[in-house]
Amino acid sequence: MRLRTLPLSLAGVACGGVLGYGHGCGPLWDGSPMRGGWTLAFLFLTTACLQILTNLSNEMGDYRSGVDTADRQGPHYSLANGRLTERQMWRAINAMVVLCCLFGFAMVLCSFGSLLHSWEPSLLIVLGAMAVWAATHYTLGAKPYGYRGLGDIAVFIFFGLVSVLGAYYVLTHRFDLPLLWPAIGMGLLSVGVLNVNNVRDMESDAGIRRTIPLRVGETPAKVYQFLLVIVGFACFVLTCKITWLMVIPAPLFGLHLYRVRACHGRDLDSALPMLVITTALTAILYTVANYGL
DSSP: OOGGGHHHHHHHHHHHHHHHHHTOOOTTSTTOHHHHHHHHHHHHHHHHHHHHHHHHHHHHHHHHHTOSSTTOSSOOOHHHHTSSOHHHHHHHHHHHHHHHHHHHHHHHHHHHSOSSSSHHHHHHHHHHHHHHHHHHSSSOSSSOGGGGTOHHHHHIIIIIIIIIIIHHHHHHSSOOGGGHHHHHHHHHHHHHHHHHHHHHTHHHHTTTOOOHHHHHOHHHHHHHHHHHHHHHHHHHHTTOSSGGGGGTTHHHHHHHHHHHHHOOGGGGGGHHHHHHHHHHHHHHHHHHHHTTO
């Protein structure tokens, strides 16, 4: 399930959802904090299941395409090691799709009181269906978009814009323009996680995927990484109500960029969890600083 990816996926919805909870309930909540709490809980469950669905689908796609081999620079997983069969993995994928749908419907129902109340629940259900499709088609399907260099765009949209703004909307039933900045920051930092992963796997991906690092080369991809991290972090710093809190994750981002510059291949794997944890920490500190404001 690659549980180390969960802090990143939950950070964006935690930022948008908790800020939404602190900024007041939606018009259908009747001021009930309990209803808001259940909406927030189902939001987290839906997000976690979507991330796990993405991880399982990616493993299946990489295994079937031949990316997961003995030469892989990153971790080796259950299909490649023979600990799971394809049939077992498909069962797990289908089970996660069902859980995503159940928790997603429950989230919308708690937020709006009905699945047919207006156009808004229908729009969220369509958005959820798009998220399930994106989770399962990154490396699966006839033309997986992750193999054509489109993963960066999808990650920016779903881990950034949809994650923060969508979570805030579910809790408040409105959009607040200032939330666009942490949404962009979250998206850019999440793309940074994907980019480091792709730089690490350039050798094993060659001839199968067409990721950004394979298109531009390792050095330009690392320059791209510096821009993603610096601009993404700046989006949080410039709109944080208690600016000095952003001093805490700054050295960790610096250490991450140092490792990206100094390391190659398998050694880059250590830079991944550092960026995931630092991004999650930044989102949490930003939420604390802006809660109720």
